Amino acid sequence: MSSELPLLLDTINFAAEKHRHQRRKDPDATPYINHPIGVARILSHEGGITDIEVLQAALLHDTIEDTDTTFEELEAMFGNKVARIVQEVTDDKTLPKQERKLLQVKHALHCSHQAKLVKLADKLYNLRDLNRCTPVGWTAERVQEYFVWAAQVVKGLHGTNAALEEKLLQLFKEREVDI
């Protein structure tokens, strides 16, 4: 067995424990952990990514933002590189939503290649999820606004991974969203 497999299982286990009380916003209230696992799977199966640090960061990408996990905790458990990628894709939830969304568009241009990969897969997962079903309480307009905003973020990630970008472009085309 590759030495990377136990590490990947440790990472999944850590993320699952951290997100154990959280659910997605879909009508079925899907366990939240399905999202980070799905993002890592997109990177591996659709993006062709084998970089273990990127796959680990994908599994952990919402732990600092949405749970009590700290950067120092991730660094101690999984090392500085993984913790830094997670930090790069972490929104500051204390900021007003509009500002937070604008910062994502700005930061997309300047983050590391590894963080850009996680961002692309995160957006691809969330947009597919919106096509699958509408989160509870969301209007059709809010869904469309998310597509428009996501296109601005994805524009800043251009040149990161052709396969993932092509799939995102197709989703924007279907919604008639310019990018």
Ligand SMILES: Nc1nc2c(ncn2[C@@H]2O[C@H](COP(=O)(O)OP(=O)(O)O)[C@@H](OP(=O)(O)OP(=O)(O)O)[C@H]2O)c(=O)[nH]1
């Ligand atoms: N499509 C979809 N999204 C869901 C669902 N449940 C939770 N989410 C999360 O909701 C966020 C998008 O909702 P918004 O209202 O725009 O943002 P907010 O929750 O952060 O305020 C995304 O998180 P985020 O960390 O803010 O990601 P992103 O906006 O940075 O991509 C997404 O992962 C679901 O069932 N479907």
